[in-house]
Amino acid sequence: xxxxxxxxxxxxxxxxxxxxxxxxxxxxxxxxxxxxxxxxxxxxxxxxxxxxxxxxxxxxxxxxxxxxxxxxxxxxxxxxxxxxxxxxxxxxxxxxxxxxxxxxxxxxxxxxxxxxxxxxxxxxxxxxxxxxxxxxxxxxxxxxxxxxxxxxxxxxxxxxxxxxxxxxxxxxxxxxxxxxxxxxxxxxxxxxxxxxxxxxxxxxxxxxxxxxxxxxxxxxxxxxxxxxxxxxxxxxxxxxxxxxxxxxxxxxxxxxxxxxxxxxxxxxxxxxxxxxxxxxxxxxxxxxxxxxxxxxxxxxxxxxxxxxxxxxxxxxxxxxxxxxxxxxxxxxxxxxxxxxxxxxxxx
Amino acid sequence: xxxxxxxxxxxxxxxxxxxxxxxxxxxxxxxxxxxxxxxxxxxxxxxxxxxxxxxxxxxxxxxxxxxxxxxxxxxxxxxxxxxxxxxxxxxxxxxxxxxxxxxxxxxxxxxxxxxxxxxxxxxxxxxxxxxxxxxxxxxxxxxxxxxxxxxxxxxxxxxxxxxxxxxxxxxxxxxxxxxxxxxxxxxxxxxxxxxxxxxxxxxxxxxxxxxxxxxxxxxxxxxxxxxxxxxxxxxxxxxxxxxxxxxxxxxxxxxxxxxxxxxxxxxxxxxxxxxxxx
Numbered sequence: 370x371x372x373x374x375x376x377x378x379x380x381x382x383x384x385x386x387x388x389x390x391x392x393x394x395x396x397x398x399x400x401x402x403x404x405x406x407x408x409x410x411x412x413x414x415x416x417x418x419x420x421x422x423x424x425x426x427x428x429x430x431x432x433x434x435x436x437x438x439x440x441x442x443x444x445x446x447x448x449x450x451x452x453x454x455x456x457x458x459x460x461x462x463x464x465x466x467x468x469x470x471x472x473x474x475x476x477x478x479x480x481x482x483x484x485x486x487x488x489x490x491x492x493x494x495x496x497x498x499x500x501x502x503x504x505x506x507x508x509x510x511x512x513x514x515x516x517x518x519x520x521x522x523x524x525x526x527x528x529x530x531x532x533x534x535x536x537x538x539x540x541x542x543x544x545x546x547x548x549x550x551x552x553x554x555x556x557x558x559x560x561x562x563x564x565x566x567x568x569x570x571x572x573x574x575x576x577x578x579x580x581x582x583x584x585x586x587x588x589x590x591x592x593x594x595x596x597x598x599x600x601x602x603x604x605x606x607x608x609x610x611x612x613x614x615x616x617x618x619x620x621x622x623x624x625x626x627x628x629x630x631x632x633x634x635x636x637x638x639x640x641x642x643x644x645x646x647x648x649x650x651x652x653x654x655x656x657x658x659x660x661x662x663x664x665x666x667x668x669x670x671x672x673x674x675x676x677x678x679x680x681x682x683x684x685x686x687x688x689x690x691x692x693x694x695x696x697x698x699x700x701x702x703x704x705x706x707x708x709x710x711x712x713x714x715x716x
Numbered sequence: 717x718x719x720x721x722x723x724x725x726x727x728x729x730x731x732x733x734x735x736x737x738x739x740x741x742x743x744x745x746x747x748x749x750x751x752x753x754x755x756x757x758x759x760x761x762x763x764x765x766x767x768x769x770x771x772x773x774x775x776x777x778x779x780x781x782x783x784x785x786x787x788x789x790x791x792x793x794x795x796x797x798x799x800x801x802x803x804x805x806x807x808x809x810x811x812x813x814x815x816x817x818x819x820x821x822x823x824x825x826x827x828x829x830x831x832x833x834x835x836x837x838x839x840x841x842x843x844x845x846x847x848x849x850x851x852x853x854x855x856x857x858x859x860x861x862x863x864x865x866x867x868x869x870x871x872x873x874x875x876x877x878x879x880x881x882x883x884x885x886x887x888x889x890x891x892x893x894x895x896x897x898x899x900x901x902x903x904x905x906x907x908x909x910x911x912x913x914x915x916x917x918x919x920x921x922x923x924x925x926x927x928x929x930x931x932x933x934x935x936x937x938x939x940x941x942x943x944x945x946x947x948x949x950x951x952x953x954x955x956x957x958x959x960x961x962x963x964x965x966x967x968x969x970x971x972x973x974x975x976x977x978x979x980x981x982x983x984x985x986x987x988x989x990x991x992x993x994x
Contacts, residue, residue, distance in 0.1 A: 446893070453887045457909060
């Protein structure tokens with residue numbers, strides 16, 4: 370089912386959380402709402418679910434205006450960050466809950482509910498856990514129960530609020546891959562909120578980048594990463610160095626007007642000697658040589674500007690760099706956003 | 717065979733803490749109470765039975781247990797409501813009302829009895845209108861229930877409040893997204909969560925009501941066979957130097973209330989233990 374968000378605004382008291390947000394999610398897509406905390410992404414998700422009421426705008430689910438329908442009527446599957454499982458019920462009863470609270474006429478028979486719950490338990494790979502209580506499960510297992518519970522009502526759309534936020538890194542990796550596969554088998558329109566750009570890039574079909582209650586960019590992970598619309602998106606998707614001009618030390622860029630350029634740490638090339646007259650002179654402040662990628666903190670000569678460079682461990686050994694040495698840096702690519710004066714901050 | 721390893725605890729040793737618990741309970745509860753049985757043992761079985769089966773005594777038991785149960789039940793329902801309002805909503809004067817709840821704890825019970833009598837008697841502020849409607853509160857069994865309700869009010873509120881605060885908002889939201897209406901959410905999600913605390917509050921209010929004396933004697937009028945409670949009957953016996961008779965009545969009350977509290981505790985334990993595991 371498709372979701373359309375049209376001109377939604379929302380404020381809590383004087384704090385404006387969402388400002389005129391418009392978004393269209395086609396049927397069957399897995400979309401990530403990505404943004405820093407306080408960007409309004411969770412509020413947007415709760416508005417789609419009906420857990421929050423919008424001050425302005427419309428929400429259309431599957432072609433029907435759902436702005437004024439209640440949560441119960443919307444039939445959305447919602448997965449909470451902290452699971453929100455019913456502690457006094459077994460895993461089985463948790464999953465069966467949505468089926469048991471239906472009006473008597475629409476309710477399935479006992480045997481049918483049991484069959485459905487068991488199918489869902491198999492789907493989330495928790496066969497044999499039906500009699501346990503949530504307190505007896507690990508975090509990853511609890512989140513899978515929460516997902517099965519949300520899927521039990523055959524939701525039109527699936528909404529996940531930082532579903533892996535409370536889990537440790539390894540479990541998070543596993544569940545991410547698993548969610549991707551699950552989405553492929555179920556083909557249900559899904560929206561998930563995350564502040565982890567890696568998670569969004571890896572899992573989502575499309576990413577919606579949000580900041581301060583507005584949408585900054587919508588696109589596929591590839592587009593968003595390679596063609597960021599503005600400095601915020603660029604800075605949010607990875608490490609970024611910001612260079613302020615005018616200077617003639619960077620790439621092939623002309624040195625005429627003041628400009629701001631962005632370079633990712635791995636796109637900077639370090640040499641011991643000035644190969645090209647445009648290269649930037651800098652001193653090494655600190656070296657983080659752990660793992661296959663070595664990170665250097667550099668300070669630009671004659672300016673109080675710091676930036677980062679990443680290189681392979683082999684390259685690092687080849688250069689034999691030491692702290693406080695002077696090196697020359699040259700960017701392979703520079704990203705410049707038109708219209709940006711030297712005042713806007715990148716992060 | 718593998719040797720059982722000792723668990724390390726924060727408090728020193730099971731032996732010390734358990735020993736202290738036993739000494740403490742013995743000095744304060746077990747020894748004084750056992751004297752009750754020793755004293756009443758001076759009666760023969762037939763004499764004992766004669767005291768207990770006296771219609772006046774039976775009527776007093778009925779009133780004491782009946783009124784306490786009724787008052788505790790009333791407090792369970794209304795206490796839940798008060799706790800709900802105090803935890804779920806913000807309104808001006810909330811702190812004040814929160815403080816008022818504890819007042820029955822602090823007030824000397826005689827003061828409570830006198831003021832309740834003043835308000836609910838024939839020409840009291842409220843009693844006047846109730847009297848006109850044909851409801852007699854003061855100097856009637858209903859007055860006993862009113863006094864015991866007043867005395868037991870804080871128990872349920874104070875046991876339920878922290879549990880309600882602890883209840884995650886998201887759990888209710890999850891229930892709503894799954895299609896449950898408000899009543900279903902309350903009955904199937906919130907109520908089971910509160911049940912152990914409600915039972916504890918009920919048991920405390922009930923126990924408090926059984927032992928209450930000060931406030932009841934003023935409002936009840938102490939008419940034998942009608943508004944006389946068991947603790948008052950014990951007092952009366954003591955004043956007539958009938959120590960054995962007094963302890964006999966007391967012993968029965970003690971056993972009966974112990975059994976009822978035990979029952980409530982078992983029920984509470986069973987409803988509460990499930991999700992605490994792990």
